[in-house]
Amino acid sequence: MKHIRDVYLDYSATTPLDKRVLDAMMPYLTDVYGNTSSTHRHGRKAEDAVEMARQKIAKIFNCKPSEIIFTSGGTESDNLAIRGSAWYAQKMGMGKNHLITTPVEHSAVGRTIGQLADFLGFTSTILPVDEYAMVDVEEFANACTDKTIIASVIYSNNEVGTIAPLPKLAEQARERGVLLHTDAVQAAGQLSLDVEVLGVDMMSISAHKFYGPKGVGALYLREGVNIIPSNTGGSHEEGHRPGTLNTAGIVGMAEALALAYEEQAYHLGHYRKLRDMLVDGILSRIPDSRLTGHPQERLPSHASFVFADIETNQLLMHLDMKGISASGASACKTGNPEPSSVLLAMGFSRAEAGGSLRLTVGRYTTEEDVAYAIDTLVEVVEKLRKLRRANEVHAK
Ligand SMILES: Cc1ncc(COP(=O)(O)O)c(C=O)c1O
Numbered sequence: 001m002k003h004i005r006d007v008y009l010d011y012s013a014t015t016p017l018d019k020r021v022l023d024a025m026m027p028y029l030t031d032v033y034g035n036t037s038s039t040h041r042h043g044r045k046a047e048d049a050v051e052m053a054r055q056k057i058a059k060i061f062n063c064k065p066s067e068i069i070f071t072s073g074g075t076e077s078d079n080l081a082i083r084g085s086a087w088y089a090q091k092m093g094m095g096k097n098h099l100i101t102t103p104v105e106h107s108a109v110g111r112t113i114g115q116l117a118d119f120l121g122f123t124s125t126i127l128p129v130d131e132y133a134m135v136d137v138e139e140f141a142n143a144c145t146d147k148t149i150i151a152s153v154i155y156s157n158n159e160v161g162t163i164a165p166l167p168k169l170a171e172q173a174r175e176r177g178v179l180l181h182t183d184a185v186q187a188a189g190q191l192s193l194d195v196e197v198l199g200v201d202m203m204s205i206s207a208h209k210f211y212g213p214k215g216v217g218a219l220y221l222r223e224g225v226n227i228i229p230s231n232t233g234g235s236h237e238e239g240h241r242p243g244t245l246n247t248a249g250i251v252g253m254a255e256a257l258a259l260a261y262e263e264q265a266y267h268l269g270h271y272r273k274l275r276d277m278l279v280d281g282i283l284s285r286i287p288d289s290r291l292t293g294h295p296q297e298r299l300p301s302h303a304s305f306v307f308a309d310i311e312t313n314q315l316l317m318h319l320d321m322k323g324i325s326a327s328g329a330s331a332c333k334t335g336n337p338e339p340s341s342v343l344l345a346m347g348f349s350r351a352e353a354g355g356s357l358r359l360t361v362g363r364y365t366t367e368e369d370v371a372y373a374i375d376t377l378v379e380v381v382e383k384l385r386k387l388r389r390a391n392e393v394h395a396k
Pocket residue numbers: 012013072073074075076106108154157158183185186206207215217331
């Protein structure tokens with residue numbers, strides 16, 4: 001078989017496990033196998049490791065270790081924050097039933113709020129966003145009423161990379177007695193997670209987005225904020241999240257996060273350089289191409305585009321045949337022929353949104369990879385457009 005290059009440009013979907021993280025995890029996959037809830041020596045060893053990990057993460061979040069809840073990932077953290085605070089307000093008869101979010105959230109937030117509003121007696125406001133997927137602070141403030149329990153706004157958008165003005169939103173939310181949750185799954189490892197600077201009450205992260213293992217995440221829950229657990233079971237994690245703790249995963253997540261912030265300046269420089277190469281190369285060489293998301297206020301590793309007269313799934317297939325792994329809008333949407341609802345909310349037409357591409361770089365991406373990806377994309381887009389024109393002529 002002909003050798004093709006393997007160019008992975010989908011680091012927003014997931015990242016490979018850093019070998020140093022695997023080394024940190026290994027003892028907890030083998031020798032230290034105790035259940036953190038057991039009182040004997042095996043349990044205590046595992047519990048010590050989990051508590052060390054909690055402290056490491058708390059340092060990065062600038063919060064107390066007791067404000068961190070370990071979960072199975074971003075989806076669970078989002079569900080726990082939103083469902084948990086909504087149910088608490090309902091149970092306590094606080095006279096509040098309103099939820100706020102945006103149309104550009106990950107489905108773990110969007111569908112959770114949708115379900116609460118559709119079946120469970122809550123109301124919701126989906127704020128508009130501008131052409132860059134940015135929420136307007138004044139509109140956010142106006143949407144907060146005395147009935148609002150929680151607002152959930154994504155930190156850095158998974159499809160278009162735009163970074164939300166969280167400190168400004170938090171100021172408005174706090175003045176109005178509204179809890180602010182953010183899905184920081186894409187931001188973690190690149191942007192500041194200091195909850196005092198961000199001003200958020202709850203924040204979700206997922207280890208596999210920052211070179212940690214899959215299936216483990218965390219929720220920051222500000223002291224004094226109450227939630228009802230979305231799962232029922234044991235009294236782990238201060239009663240917030242039942243289930244035996246994933247010791248190795250938690251140790252790995254803490255190590256991965258610590259490494260990401262120790263090496264932050266170095267990695268971000270690398271990402272920005274490669275991302276800018278992608279953006280400049282693609283926009284200058286491919287006619288009728290547009291960058292999606294904010295040109296400056298965007299995740300350093302993230303480039304996203306729409307191409308006129310291109311169909312995303314065809315584009316991804318042809319890129320894959322050339323060894324390039326990319327996404328349409330987000331990994332969750334790949335294979336779904338419906339245009340991205342995020343791009344539609346940003347004002348793109350269905351036809352424009354139908355030709356989207358997300359290229360996200362990472363630690364192991366090289367300049368050669370990027371140059372190859374640009375050349376290949378130029379070639380593939382031209383070929384697909386030619387084919388489309390030929391089909392159109394044929395159909396007449
Ligand atoms: C913004 C965002 N939130 C949540 C998730 C879900 O995280 P997990 O895969 O850990 O459930 C993802 C994953 O793609 C994401 O990008």
